[in-house]
Amino acid sequence: MRPLDASQLQRLRRRRRIRAGEPIALWLRVAGLAVALYLVLPTLFVIPMSWGEATTFVFPPRGFTFRLYENFFTDPRWIGSLGHSILVATLASALATVVGTAAALGLNRLRGKVVGYLRAILMVPIVTPSIVIATSIYISFLMWGLVGTLTGYVLAHAAIATPFVIVSVTSALGTFDPRLLRAAASLGASPLRAFTTVTLPLISRGVATGAVLAFVTSFDEVVIALFIRAPDFQTLPVQMYNSVTVEIDPTVAASSSLIVTTVSIVLLVGMVVGFTRRRS
Structure with a gap:
């Protein structure tokens, strides 16, 4: 067998640590999923509403337009x-x-x-x-x-x-x-x-x-x-x-959609950069 290099040994040790950890209880997974849905669900309503043609809050949205975004960037x-x-x-x-x-x-x-x-x-x-x-x-x-x-x-x-x-x-x-x-x-x-x-x-x-x-x-x-x-x-x-x-x-x-999207992109970029540095 060929000897493992340093990166392969590091990945093998990481997998062993993960396997050796205590399993996550089912109720904790369900609770975590419920909290995540509670936090994300409003976004799933707000973002589609920002594309609608209605002049008030309507869900599901009617039509498709960027009029609200145009109003945001043109209204003083x-x-x-x-x-x-x-x-x-x-x-x-x-x-x-x-x-x-x-x-x-x-x-x-x-x-x-x-x-x-x-x-x-x-x-x-x-x-x-x-x-x-x-x-x-x-x-x-x-x-x-x-x-x-x-x-x-x-x-x-x-x-x-x-x-x-x-x-x-x-x-x-x-x-x-x-x-x-x-x-x-x-x-x-x-x-x-x-x-x-x-x-x-x-x-x-x-x-x-x-x-x-x-x-x-x-x-x-x-x-x-x-x-x-x-x-x-x-x-x-x-x-x-x-x-x-x-x-x-x-x-x-x-x-709201612009703020959520901007913050999400910034956080994702930070996570990717941090993960890339840890891998290197």
Whole structure:
């Protein structure tokens, strides 16, 4: 028999690990399938509706046209709200990434019971109902004159997105060896240089993941945006909310389809790239 090469040995070991694992219970498979269908089923209705000719929400769709997509890209309200959402989400995710990464690094170096209390305080935006946060932000922003401004949107969205960055970066720091920083310091590297050349490259995946989560959190947020919106500045989720509750505009089906398709493509590309790197 010919000896196996390294790639064949790696695949054989992977198969053995999979076979040696515990079998998944039938009820767990059924529950997972039910949850997946529950999450995917609305998309199976929304996307076909975006191709229909009706002027209201009708399923199954009547006819076939791209009129709703044309309306989305030509109506200043829709395309303007999309631009606002992208701008706010980009700035908010950048701010949340910087603040969240710094907070995670600081908490990682602290010791004692105070760390647990600080982590709990920083996680409050995740567990607090959105309506409570929105009311508090609205009252504060009224006093500060930030309602309806770009600065107000960015600060509010960065506040609710920062905990996701902290969680992601903290997870990445769990595998970081602090002795590398001492080695860098012994070689004459300043703290800033040690961070940029040693720490940041090793936790870059956690930082990138946190940035993506922060962007999605800001882009999808609607409750706070409803409170602090202005007539000339509102985000895409607010426009979608108005089109369903006030205007009954079926263009929301086209906007939802575009968002779902774009996010799905980005996630699939990321999965394929990650799988390709693991294989190589």
